[in-house]
Amino acid sequence: MKSMTTAARTSLPLSAIGQRASLPAVAALIKTALENPRLLSLAAGFTDNSTLPKAEFLAAAQALAARTGDPEYLNYGTTAGRPGLRRILAERLKYWEPTLPADTLDARFFITTGSQQALYIAVQSLCDPGDIVLVDRPSYFAFLEIVTGLGARPKSLPYDESGRLQIDELRKMLGELKRTGEIARVKAIYLVSYFSNPSGRSLSESDKAALGRTLAEEGVIVPIIEDAAYRELYFDTPHPARSVLTLPEWNEFPKLYAATLTKPFSTGAKVGFSYCSDETWLKQMLAIKGPHDFGSANYNQALFEEILGAGGFEKHIPKVRQGYKAKMLALHEALIAEGLRDLGWQWDIPGGGMYLWLRAPANIDTGMHGEFCKACVQEGVLYVPGDMCFGDNPARNYIRASYGVLTPDQLREAAKRLVRVAKRFAR
C-alpha cells in the first residue's frame, strides 16, 4: 500500500490511528483529475450519471410528502435501521439465497451509510493493531486502507493469475502461519466475490466452497466478511454462486454479508445493508455503530422503503445494467481496436461490475510513481494503479480501469490515450 501523504510534524497529540491516517492514494488521483479538466478518469469509482434514477427519487419524495400523519421519516430512526426497510431487504435476500432460514431474518439486518461503513465497523469490531485479515488477490483497495488504518495487516489468499484459488498454496500458507504462531493473529477473511473491485471477477461456487472447507479443516474458523456490493450489477445473468451465507462449507463461520442499495442505483444516497449470521457479533457491531452516528439517515432509508415498495428499484435497475454493459463493451472494444492486446496486454471480459483489470506485460511498471502513470497523466488519462490493490507483495503491472462515470465516447477517447502511452512503452 502506498500512501500519498504523511502526517506533518505537529504539536497535535494525534492518536496512533490519527497518526497512521493518510488520505487514500485515490484522493491524490482525483485531485489531479480535478486540476486538469481535460483529463479523462478511468480511476474514480464514480458511477454512471446517465442512468441515475432521478424520476424514482422524486416520486419517492413526493410519496413521502403525501403521507398523512407526522413526517416521522424526518425524525431520528434507530441504530439498526428502519424495520420496514429491513423486512423488504430480508425478502430480497431470500430471493438470492432461498435456503436462508426465514425466522428473524430481518432482525439480522442493519443499515449503514453505504456498505463501506459496515466494512469499517466489522474490521473495527474484530481487529486490534497487528492482527491479520486474509483477502483476495487482488483486493478492494479501500478495504485494505480500512485494515491498515486500524493498524492491522491484510494478507493475500493465493490466487493464480486467472483468478482461481490455489488450495495447495493455501494449505502451505496456513501451515507457515501456524509455524510462526501468526495464525492466532488471523481475525477475519474478506472476499469480494461477485464482479469484484478491482478484478471484475466472481469467485466460483466450487472455489468458495473449497476455501471454507480448507479453512475449517485447518481449524482457521474466523469471521468471514463477504462483500456483495456488485452482486446485483450483473450484465446479463447473475453470477450463479451461492453466498457464504448458505454454502454448507461455511456453516461454522460467523458470517457478515455486506451489500448496498446505492452502489448499483444512486451512490449519492448511501444506503448499505448487512446481514450478520452471528448474534453476538451483530450486537457488538451495532454497539460500535451507535457512537459512530446513532444510525444512518432515516430519510434515505424511508426513500428506499418507498422506491423498493413501489417496484421502482427492480424496474429501473435493468437500465443501469444495460448502461454499464454498453460502457464496458465500449472500453473493451476500443482497447482492442487501438491495439492494446497486440502489445501483449491481457484482460477478461467481466460479467458485471464497473472495472476492467488490465494486465500489462511484466516489464511495464504501471504503479503510482512509475513513468507509465506519469505519461498517462500527461496524455490526459487517469487510472487506478494496480499495485494499490494487493494486500501484500503487490504486482506492478496491473491497471484498474473503471468505466463507471465516463460516457461511451469518453471511454473510447480514454482508450486511445492509454494505448498511445502503452505503445510508447512497448519493447
Place this chain on the structure above:
Amino acid sequence: MKSMTTAARTSLPLSAIGQRASLPAVAALIKTALENPRLLSLAAGFTDNSTLPKAEFLAAAQALAARTGDPEYLNYGTTAGRPGLRRILAERLKYWEPTLPADTLDARFFITTGSQQALYIAVQSLCDPGDIVLVDRPSYFAFLEIVTGLGARPKSLPYDESGRLQIDELRKMLGELKRTGEIARVKAIYLVSYFSNPSGRSLSESDKAALGRTLAEEGVIVPIIEDAAYRELYFDTPHPARSVLTLPEWNEFPKLYAATLTKPFSTGAKVGFSYCSDETWLKQMLAIKGPHDFGSANYNQALFEEILGAGGFEKHIPKVRQGYKAKMLALHEALIAEGLRDLGWQWDIPGGGMYLWLRAPANIDTGMHGEFCKACVQEGVLYVPGDMCFGDNPARNYIRASYGVLTPDQLREAAKRLVRVAKRFAR
C-alpha cells in the same frame, strides 16, 4: 457510566473495541418504551414531529429534480462534502462569529453524518486507550460513550451546581494531574457550550475565556472540541458568548467547532458540519473519515444546499424555536403545578435546547437501577437518569427530561406521572 449489556462469551475474536462496545444505556430505555406504548418518554432525544419541515424537503427534492443536466446529486460526493454547501455554511458561521478570518473559511469545513460522526472521528484522531478528555459536568452521555468505547477516559471539569466553572478547583485539578504525571494523557477538551445536553445551560463568555486562559497558563494546550449542536435552537435570543473559534484566550489551541443542520431542523437527514482551525488535524480527520464512508450522503447535502439557498431554513426555524419553547414551558409549568418544586426539586429555565435538568433532593437516587426509576416506568414515564451524564463521580439525584418528542398534552401527563412518583419518594 453504566452499560446495560456486556459481550456474551463467544468464540468470536473480538477486538478490544469490539469487546468494550456496549449498547448505549439509553437503548435499553428506548426498548422499554417501545415495549410499553402507554409509556411517555422524556428520555429519548427524538425531536418534535409537529415542526418537521415536510414542505421544505419536498420543495428541495422537486427543485433538484427540475435541474437540467446530470443529476450529480445522486452520484458520489467528496469526503469533505459539497463545496457549495460548505460555502453557504462558511457564510453562516461568519454571521455567528464575525471576526473569523474569511480566507479559505470553506476549506476548513467538512460535512459529517450528523455532528455525532464528527465527535467520533475527533476523539478517534486524538485519543489512544488510557488517554483523558476533559468534559463539562454534567456532559453529553453519548460523547462519554464515544470516549469510553475507544478506551479513553472522560474527566469532569469542576463546575458548581449552578453551572459556573470553578477556576480555583480547575487549577487544583490540573496541579494534581501534573503531580501524578497524568497531565500528559490529557488529549482534548470537550464543551457543549450552548443550551447543553443534558443541562440546558450555556457557558458564559467570561467562563469560557477563563477556561482557555487558565489552561494556557497551566501549559495544557490541547485540542478543544466545541459542540454547538443546539446553538441555533434558542427560544428568544441567541446565547451571546462567542465560540472558542474567536475568543482570544483560545488562540493557541487547535479548535474543532462541531455543529449540525439537522438537530434543529430534521434529524432524519443527518447533515452535520464542522469547522477545524488546525490544518493538520483537519487533514487527519478527513483521512480517518475516508475509510469510514468516503463522505456522507451527497443527496442530503444537495437537499440542504437547496433549502439553505432558497431561504427555507431561516424561514422555518423560528417555528421550531417557538415549538420547543412552548413545550419547554408546558413541561416546566406542569412540574410546578403538580408540586415538584414544593418537594425540594430544583431546575433552571433554559433559554434553548431540548432538556430540563431536574435536581432531586440529595437523598433520592434517580439512577438507572434505583427504585425511583423503576417506579417511574411502572407509573408510565421514562427519563434519562442523570448519573449517565457525568464523566466521573456521578451525582445520583439528577434527571434529564427531554421535551423533544412529546406533545404539550403528553408532557403535562408525563409531568403528572413523574410528580406522583416524586411525592411517594419525598421524606
